[in-house]
Amino acid sequence: MREDAAPPGSAPRAPGHLPLLGHLLPLLTRPVPFLQSLADHGPVVRIHLWRRPVHVLTDPGLVHRLLVQDAARTEKGFVFDQARGLLGNGLFISEGAFHLRQRRLVQPAFHRDGIRRYAALAARLAAAAVSRWETGRPAPIEPRMHGLARDIVVEALFATRLSAAQKARIDRAVPVVLTGFVQRALYPSPLLEKLPVPANRRFDAAVRDLRTVVDEIVDQAAAPQQGPDGTLLSLLLTTRDEETGLAMPPAQVRDEAVSLLLAGTETTATTLAWLFHELARHQDLQDELSEEVRAVAPDGAVSPDDLPLLERTGHAISETLRLHTPNWILMRRAVEPLRYGGVVLPPGAEILFSPTALHRSPRLHPDPSRFDPDRWRRPEGHAPPRLFIPFGAGRHKCVGESFAWTEMLVVTAAVLARLRLSPATATPLRESATAATVRPRGPLLVAEPR
Numbered sequence: 001m002r003e004d005a006a007p008p009g010s011a012p013r014a015p016g017h018l019p020l021l022g023h024l025l026p027l028l029t030r031p032v033p034f035l036q037s038l039a040d041h042g043p044v045v046r047i048h049l050w051r052r053p054v055h056v057l058t059d060p061g062l063v064h065r066l067l068v069q070d071a072a073r074t075e076k077g078f079v080f081d082q083a084r085g086l087l088g089n090g091l092f093i094s095e096g097a098f099h100l101r102q103r104r105l106v107q108p109a110f111h112r113d114g115i116r117r118y119a120a121l122a123a124r125l126a127a128a129a130v131s132r133w134e135t136g137r138p139a140p141i142e143p144r145m146h147g148l149a150r151d152i153v154v155e156a157l158f159a160t161r162l163s164a165a166q167k168a169r170i171d172r173a174v175p176v177v178l179t180g181f182v183q184r185a186l187y188p189s190p191l192l193e194k195l196p197v198p199a200n201r202r203f204d205a206a207v208r209d210l211r212t213v214v215d216e217i218v219d220q221a222a223a224p225q226q227g228p229d230g231t232l233l234s235l236l237l238t239t240r241d242e243e244t245g246l247a248m249p250p251a252q253v254r255d256e257a258v259s260l261l262l263a264g265t266e267t268t269a270t271t272l273a274w275l276f277h278e279l280a281r282h283q284d285l286q287d288e289l290s291e292e293v294r295a296v297a298p299d300g301a302v303s304p305d306d307l308p309l310l311e312r313t314g315h316a317i318s319e320t321l322r323l324h325t326p327n328w329i330l331m332r333r334a335v336e337p338l339r340y341g342g343v344v345l346p347p348g349a350e351i352l353f354s355p356t357a358l359h360r361s362p363r364l365h366p367d368p369s370r371f372d373p374d375r376w377r378r379p380e381g382h383a384p385p386r387l388f389i390p391f392g393a394g395r396h397k398c399v400g401e402s403f404a405w406t407e408m409l410v411v412t413a414a415v416l417a418r419l420r421l422s423p424a425t426a427t428p429l430r431e432s433a434t435a436a437t438v439r440p441r442g443p444l445l446v447a448e449p450r
C-alpha cells in the first residue's frame with residue numbers, strides 16, 4: 001500500500017512510518033515541524049505511536065468543533081488514563097459529569113476579586129525577584145521565570161505556609177513529573193512503567209514527593225482556624241456547590257491542588273521566558289513596552305486597574321502565545337463516532353492536535369514565523385478569536401486564563417520598567433519539545449538597569 005493510501009472513510013497515514021516504531025522517530029526528533037507538516041496531507045491524518053493509531057486534526061475549524069461542539073462526545077485520552085492513577089483526578093485530568101461539577105467548584109477561586117488579590121501578590125513577588133537579579137552578567141532567563149511562576153502559584157494556592165524545604169521539593173518534582181507525563185505516553189506498553197530503570201524511579205519518586213508536600217499543606221490548611229485566608233486553597237476548602245450545597249472533600253482538594261500546580265507553573269514560566277528572549281532580540285519593541293509600562297507605573301509595580309492600559313504589552317504576550325504556544329500537543333478520545341472532513345473516527349479513536357502547529361499556519365496568520373506583535377492591531381493580521389486557542393476552548397478551556405494573563409502582564413511590567421535585556425551571544429533562538437511545553441533554547445541574557 002502507498003504511504004498515504006487509505007480505505008474510504010479512514011484517514012491517510014502520514015509519511016515517515018517505520019515498522020514497529022510507527023511515527024515515533026519524527027515525533028521525537030522534530031516534534032513541532034513534523035506536526036506542522038501533517039497539514040499538507042489532509043485535515044485528518046493518521047500517525048502511529050508504535051502500533052497505536054492516533055488521528056491528528058490539522059484543520060483549526062475541526063479542532064474547534066472537537067473541543068466545543070463535540071466536547072460531550074469525547075474524553076481526555078490515553079495520556080490522561082495513565083496520569084489519573086498517579087496524579088489524582090483534579091480538573092486537568094478529570095472528565096465527564098465529575099469534571100463539570102469540580103469545574104463549578106473551582107471556578108469561583110478565579111473570579112474578579114481573587115484575580116485582583118493574586119495580581120497584588122504577583123507584583124510583590126516579581127518586584128522582589130527582579131531586585132535580586134544580578135545585572136551586567138549573562139544568565140539564563142528560564143530558571144528565573146520558573147522560580148518566579150512557581151512562587152506566584154504556590155503563594156496564591158497556599159500562602160506563605162510553605163517552608164523553604166517544601167518549596168524546594170515542589171521545585172524538584174514538577175519538571176520531572178511534567179516531562180515523565182509526556183514520555184510515558186510514548187512507552188509501547190504500560191508494563192514498561194514498572195521496570196526499575198532510573199527514569200521510572202525518578203518519575204515515581206517525584207510523583208510521591210509532590211503528593212506528599214501537597215498532602216502536608218492541605219492537612220495544615222484544613223485544620224480548624226488554620227486555613228490561610230484568601231488563598232486558592234482556602235477557597236477550595238470553603239466553597240459550596242451551588243446546586244448541592246456540599247463542600248469539596250479534602251482528598252479532592254488535594255487532587256485539585258496538584259492539578260493547579262502542574263498546569264499553572266510551567267506554562268506561564270515558559271511563555272514569559274519566550275517573551276523575554278524575543279524582546280531581547282527586538283530592542284525597539286522592548287523600549288516601546290518599557291515606555292508604556294513606565295507611563296502607568298514608573299517603578300513597574302502595576303495595579304490591577306493599570307492592566308487594561310498595557311495594550312502593546314498585551315499584544316506582545318498574545319504574539320508570544322501564538323508563535324511559541326506552550327502546549328504543543330493536546331489530546332482527546334472519541335466516545336461516540338465522530339466524522340471530520342469525510343473521515344469517520346469510531347468510539348475509542350485517539351485524537352491529537354497541536355495548538356503550536358495550528359498557530360503557525362499561514363492560512364490563519366500571514367508570515368507566521370515572524371514575531372510580529374503588530375498583527376494584533378489588525379483583524380486581518382491574526383486568526384479570529386475562536387481559532388486562536390493557546391488556552392484551549394470549550395468545557396476544558398484553561399480555568400487559569402485570567403490568572404495567567406494577570407501574572408504575565410505584572411511580571412513583564414516589573415522587569416521592563418527596571419531592566420534592559422540583551423542577548424549575551426548570537427546563539428540562535430531554538431525550541432525543545434521534550435516535555436509538556438515547548439521550551440526556549442536560546443542565548444543567556446544580560447540584564448542592565450534602565
Ligand code: HEM
Nearest residue numbers: 091092263264267268271327390391392396398399400404
Ligand atoms: C500561559 C499560561 C497558560 C497556558 C498557555 C495554559 C493552557 C491551557 C490549555 C491549553 C488548557 C486546556 C487543556 C485541554 O483542553 O486539554 C488548560 C487547562 C487548564 N489550565 Fe491552563 N494554561 C496556562 C496557565 C494556567 C494557570 C496559571 C493555571 C492555574 C493557576 C492553569 C490551570 C489549568 C487547569 C486547572 C486546566 C484544566 C481545566 C479543565 O479541564 O477544566 N493554567 N490550560
